[in-house]
Amino acid sequence: MPSQTLADLLRTPNTSATLDEAGWNSVIRTARQTDLLGQLGSAVMETQKKETLHWRIQRAFNLELTTARRRNEAALWEVRNIRKLIPSEIPIIVLKGCAYALANDRNAAGRMFSDIDLMVDADHLEKVESALISGGWKPSQVSAYDQKYYREWMHEIPPMEHVRRRTTVDLHHAIIPIVSRFAFPAQQLIAAAIEILPGVFILSPADRIIHSSVHAFLEGVPTKALRDIYDITCLMKQHYPDQPRPEELLVRAGQLGLEQLLMAALEASEIIFGKHVRPRHQTVKHSLRGRCLAVAAQSPLKPGQLLGNLMAHALLAHSHWMKMPWYLLIPHLARKAWIGLTQKNTAT
Amino acid sequence: MIFPPLGELAPSKIETSLQGQGVCIAVGPFLCRITSDTGLLSSPLHQLYSAYPASLSPDILVDFEVSLRRTGHPFNRQVEFLWEGKSPFPALPFSQTHPLFEWGLNWAIATLSGNDVVIHAAVVEKNGFALVLPGDPGAGKSTLCAALALSDWRLLSDELTIIDRQTLTVRSVPRPISLKDKSIRLIQSRFANVQMTEPISETRKGDIAYAKPHDDAVQKANQPAPIGTILFPKYRAGATLEIIPTTNAFALAKLLENTFNVGLLGKEGFVDTAKAIANAACFEITYSSFDDLLPWLNSECLVKP
Numbered sequence: 263m264p265s266q267t268l269a270d271l272l273r274t275p276n277t278s279a280t281l282d283e284a285g286w287n288s289v290i291r292t293a294r295q296t297d298l299l300g301q302l303g304s305a306v307m308e309t310q311k312k313e314t315l316h317w318r319i320q321r322a323f324n325l326e327l328t329t330a331r332r333r334n335e336a337a338l339w340e341v342r343n344i345r346k347l348i349p350s351e352i353p354i355i356v357l358k359g360c361a362y363a364l365a366n367d368r369n370a371a372g373r374m375f376s377d378i379d380l381m382v383d384a385d386h387l388e389k390v391e392s393a394l395i396s397g398g399w400k401p402s403q404v405s406a407y408d409q410k411y412y413r414e415w416m417h418e419i420p421p422m423e424h425v426r427r428r429t430t431v432d433l434h435h436a437i438i439p440i441v442s443r444f445a446f447p448a449q450q451l452i453a454a455a456i457e458i459l460p461g462v463f464i465l466s467p468a469d470r471i472i473h474s475s476v477h478a479f480l481e482g483v484p485t486k487a488l489r490d491i492y493d494i495t496c497l498m499k500q501h502y503p504d505q506p507r508p509e510e511l512l513v514r515a516g517q518l519g520l521e522q523l524l525m526a527a528l529e530a531s532e533i534i535f536g537k538h539v540r541p542r543h544q545t546v547k548h549s550l551r552g553r554c555l556a557v558a559a560q561s562p563l564k565p566g567q568l569l570g571n572l573m574a575h576a577l578l579a580h581s582h583w584m585k586m587p588w589y590l591l592i593p594h595l596a597r598k599a600w601i602g603l604t605q606k607n608t609a610t
Numbered sequence: 611m612i613f614p615p616l617g618e619l620a621p622s623k624i625e626t627s628l629q630g631q632g633v634c635i636a637v638g639p640f641l642c643r644i645t646s647d648t649g650l651l652s653s654p655l656h657q658l659y660s661a662y663p664a665s666l667s668p669d670i671l672v673d674f675e676v677s678l679r680r681t682g683h684p685f686n687r688q689v690e691f692l693w694e695g696k697s698p699f700p701a702l703p704f705s706q707t708h709p710l711f712e713w714g715l716n717w718a719i720a721t722l723s724g725n726d727v728v729i730h731a732a733v734v735e736k737n738g739f740a741l742v743l744p745g746d747p748g749a750g751k752s753t754l755c756a757a758l759a760l761s762d763w764r765l766l767s768d769e770l771t772i773i774d775r776q777t778l779t780v781r782s783v784p785r786p787i788s789l790k791d792k793s794i795r796l797i798q799s800r801f802a803n804v805q806m807t808e809p810i811s812e813t814r815k816g817d818i819a820y821a822k823p824h825d826d827a828v829q830k831a832n833q834p835a836p837i838g839t840i841l842f843p844k845y846r847a848g849a850t851l852e853i854i855p856t857t858n859a860f861a862l863a864k865l866l867e868n869t870f871n872v873g874l875l876g877k878e879g880f881v882d883t884a885k886a887i888a889n890a891a892c893f894e895i896t897y898s899s900f901d902d903l904l905p906w907l908n909s910e911c912l913v914k915p
Contacts, residue, residue, distance in 0.1 A: 283671035287643075291675065294694045318641070318673055325724050332874050 267563050268292045268302065272492060273535045275305035279314060290322055296485045296562050298492065300326035300372030323372075330372045334363040337378055340429050344380070345461050347397040348390055353463050355381040355455050357434065357473065361464040362493070369496035377421065377430045383452060384435040391419065391433065398425050407597070415441045415586055437473050438480065441586045446518050467501040468514045475527030476520060478555065482581025484574045488534075488559040494527055495535040506532070526551035534560060554580075617660030625652035631668040632675065635659060638783035638831045640719060641670070646678040648689055650707040654807055654820065658786040661825035674718055678707055693718055709810060709818050712788060716769050719783055720870055726781065727773040727875065727883050730868040733780050734763040739838025740780045741911060742771050742890075744868050750845030750897075753793040756821055757900050758907070760787075760801045765827040766835065775878070778886040779834035784827045786820040794819045800900070839911045840865070840892045851902040853910075854894045858884075861892035 268289050271278055281289065293299035303323030312320060337360045348354060356364055359375025382390045395401065402420035404412070412420050417436035423429070436448040451473075455463035465473060471494055478490035502508040507528070515524040529552025548556075558577040561570030582591055616624070616635060627633045628651055632643040635655075644651070674694055682688030687704040690697050691714035698717060702710050720728050731744035732755035741763070745751030752768055759765035765784045772781040786807075789797055794809050794817060805822035840861045862884055866872050872879050891911070897903045 282669070284669040286671055287675070291694045295696060316671055318671055321725075322673065322722075325722060328725055329874060332876060335876070336873070 268296070268298065269534050269560065269563060272298070272302060272305060272495075275302070276309040278306050278310060283316075286316070286319055290319070292563055296488050297374055298489060299323070300330040300374050301369065301492065302372070303327050304372035326374070327372050330374050333374065333376070334360075334370065336429075337375070338363060340378055340424075340427075340431075341462060342459070343397070344378075344394070344431070345459070348382075348393045350461055352382060352386045352390060353452065353455070353457075353461060354390070355452060355463045355465065356458075357381055357437070357465065358477070361470065364458045364462070365464050365467075365470075367470075367497060368500045369493045373493075377432050379432045379434060381434040381437070381448060381451070383448060387419070387433070387435050391422075394422055394431060394433065398427075399423065399431055400425050411594070415439055415590065417445075437476055439585045441590060442584055443587065444476070444519060444523070444584060446520075450518060467497065468511045471497050471501070471511060472515050472518065472520055472524055475515075475524045478527050478530070478559070479523055479577070479584055480581055482578040484558050484561045484570075484577060487530075487555065487577060488562060491527060491531050491534055491555075491559050495531045498528070498531065522549075522551065525549060526555055529553070530556040530559060551580075613663035613665045615660060616655065616662050616664035619656075619664065619666075621652055621656045623666075624656055625649065627666050628652055628655075631666065634665040634667065634670060634672055636663040636831070637715070637719065637785065638781060640673045640722065640783075642715070642718065643672045643675040644677070644711075645675070646707070646711075647680055648678050648704070648707045650689075650704075651678055651711060654708045654711075654786075657805060657807065658820055658822045660822075661828040673722060676711070676714055676718060678711055678714075680704070703812075706810060708807065708820070709788075712786065712820065715785070719772075720770055723770070723772045723781075724871050724874055726775055727872075727879055727886070728870045729771040729773070729865055729883075730769065730870065731771040731865070732768045733766040733771045734758045735766055735780075735782075735835040736763045736908075738835060740766060740771075740835040741907070742780070742837055742840045742865075742887075743843060744771075744840070744865060745843055748845075750793075750843055752788060752790065753796060753845070754843050754900075754903075756787045756789055756793070756797050757800065757904075759823055759827065760797065760804055760821065761904070764830060765823045773837075773883065773886045774834060775882045777834060778882060779836045780886075781834050782827075782831045784823050784831055786822060789819050789821060791816045797821060837887050837890045840887060840890050841907075841911075842892075842894045844894070844896045845898065846896055847898055849896050849898040851898075851906065852896040853906065856892045856894055858887055858890065858892055861887060861890070 271289055290299065293302045299322065303326050307323060341356060341360060345354065357379035359373055360378050362370035362373060399422035401422055404420045408420065412418065416439045418432050418434040422431045422433065436445065437451065438444050451465055451469055454466045454469060456466055458464050474490045474493045478487040481487065502511065512521060515521040526549055529548045533548065533553065533556035554573050554576055557569055558573035561567065561574045564570055582595065613636060624633060628644060628646040632645040634641055634643045677692040679690050679692060681690045681701050688701040689704050689707045689710055690701040691699060691710050693714065729744065731742050732751050733740050733742050734755060743751045743755055755768045766780055766782045767784060768787040770783060772783060774781050797804060798806060807820045809817045809819040811817045842864060865883060866880060
């Protein structure tokens with residue numbers, strides 16, 4: 263039997279009984295490296311009686327599940343506090359991990375996240391930022407260049423940390439850098455957002471899937487891409503069961519100009535996690551972008567493979583290409599390389 | 611599964627295993643696989659961990675894997691600690707391989723005990739009750755812990771008081787006792803037979819050496835103990851012994867300040883900590899000599915709560 267990987271187990275968690283001890287060692291190790299141990303624990307414990315698992319495995323899963331649950335609770339507590347700080351006429355949109363927790367999405371169980379990602383309309387950014395500061399969130403001490411990088415080019419401002427509680431808020435005004443070739447006004451997302459608590463919104467399921475797809479490409483880091491693709495897999499199963507290419511989702515991505523990125527992410531999700539979507543014999547031609555994303559995202563699962571490493575670099579290059587036009591990118595990378603050679607600790 | 615003690619393996623066998631598939635050691639409730647390409651770990655393992663159950667099997671289920679790896683360049687040889695392939699702390703000078711291993715293992719045990727209450731405090735046991743010794747760095751808790759653990763108290767841990775939230779007792783996770791600067795000489799002169807590593811100087815914590823715990827403490831690693839006494843020690847040269855009883859509420863507040871995962875555990879965490887210490891006797895003490903302190907500890911402290 264070929265060695266079972268983390269991806270196989272996430273796809274079919276009910277097969278975990280076939281794993282031997284050495285197999286578990288490797289799966290748990292990989293899951294820790296890719297921050298997927300809690301979600302693996304949730305998936306395995308849902309399909310299998312606890313008693314059938316070795317107590318060491320139960321202990322490892324339990325710790326992740328408790329930690330994730332506590333962090334979820336703490337984050338939701340912060341969100342309620344933040345809501346009170348910000349003038350009530352300004353809607354706040356919660357993104358990513360915190361949104362999955364608020365929506366009670368299936369991928370939220372055991373999912374670890376540390377930062378609270380919020381989005382507001384760019385017109386409200388200043389008011390929201392000063393409200394957060396008055397509530398104890400301290401703006402990051404970043405260089406003048408990084409301030410400019412964040413504020414003039416990116417889709418978020420530098421992270422803000424609470425002085426007492428050390429919680430971090432990433433305040434967005436879009437989900438894609440404003441200088442990106444894929445940029446579009448955030449109002450389109452805000453208009454379709456769902457009110458989940460009074461004054462607290464999350465993106466619609468379709469937009470959550472699209473955001474995860476964008477995020478997989480934008481971060482340019484294989485482990486993060488793998489987690490995004492697992493999010494997409496879970497969200498698709500939950501919100502569009504048995505629909506590999508739901509019309510509604512594709513139309514929405516088309517409206518936002520993100521159809522190709524969404525398609526590539528859906529393809530990568532099928533390649534890595536997706537036997538359930540289509541029969542094996544049916545050959546579907548995947549796009550180059552989808553296949554490359556799949557190989558890059560799987561590179562942490564099979565370390566040391568040349569193609570995986572190559573694609574991990576390609577993913578990073580693609581993220582830069584996505585983020586900004588070449589006339590901004592080349593000076594930016596040159597500057598980063600120079601700082602990297604001359605001093606440590608630079609921002610993004 | 612019962613493993614034979616590590617001491618049954620020849621040092622050369624430990625070295626080749628560290629360089630290869632790894633050595634699995636049971637530390638209290640945790641089984642960890644250790645690998646190292648540094649060549650500097652087999653000797654302290656052989657010296658300090660001889661009583662720990664160990665296995666060389668590459669296929670057994672472990673809780674985690676740690677690895678000490680050479681890094682840096684020829685002019686600045688360094689060592690890095692990897693936990694499950696990730697590096698949680700910065701690399702250190704190569705000569706500090708063994709201290710880095712001990713610190714890393716403490717971190718791993720504290721992290722993986724996150725469902726229990728994990729307090730930064732030394733803890734020893736006598737007559738079935740645990741004596742908890744919290745203390746700021748420099749307060750002498752490690753020295754006091756070493757002095758007790760090397761006499762007739764049983765070492766539970768010199769760094770981590772881990773309260774099992776089911777039974778509200780302190781888990782036993784005995785490890786080599788770390789000693790710094792002057793404490794090294796002090797313990798050596800008091801306990802002539804103590805097995806201790808050569809001090810390593812210029813670590814970020816000053817000179818550091820590790821004393822081997824009694825085999826008995828290692829063999830009783832599965833025997834927890836309820837908390838009988840909490841002592842906040844303060845060493846002051848020349849001071850006469852001063853003992854101030856404190857309330858359990860005061861002790862609880864101080865302990866929570868030293869709890870790694872109080873935020874993670876939320877209200878259940880502090881409720882369980884309060885229950886675990888509810889019957890303990892609590893004291894603040896100032897001392898300058900063990901000879902003053904030990905008789906008091908051995909009498910007063912052992913009165914059953």
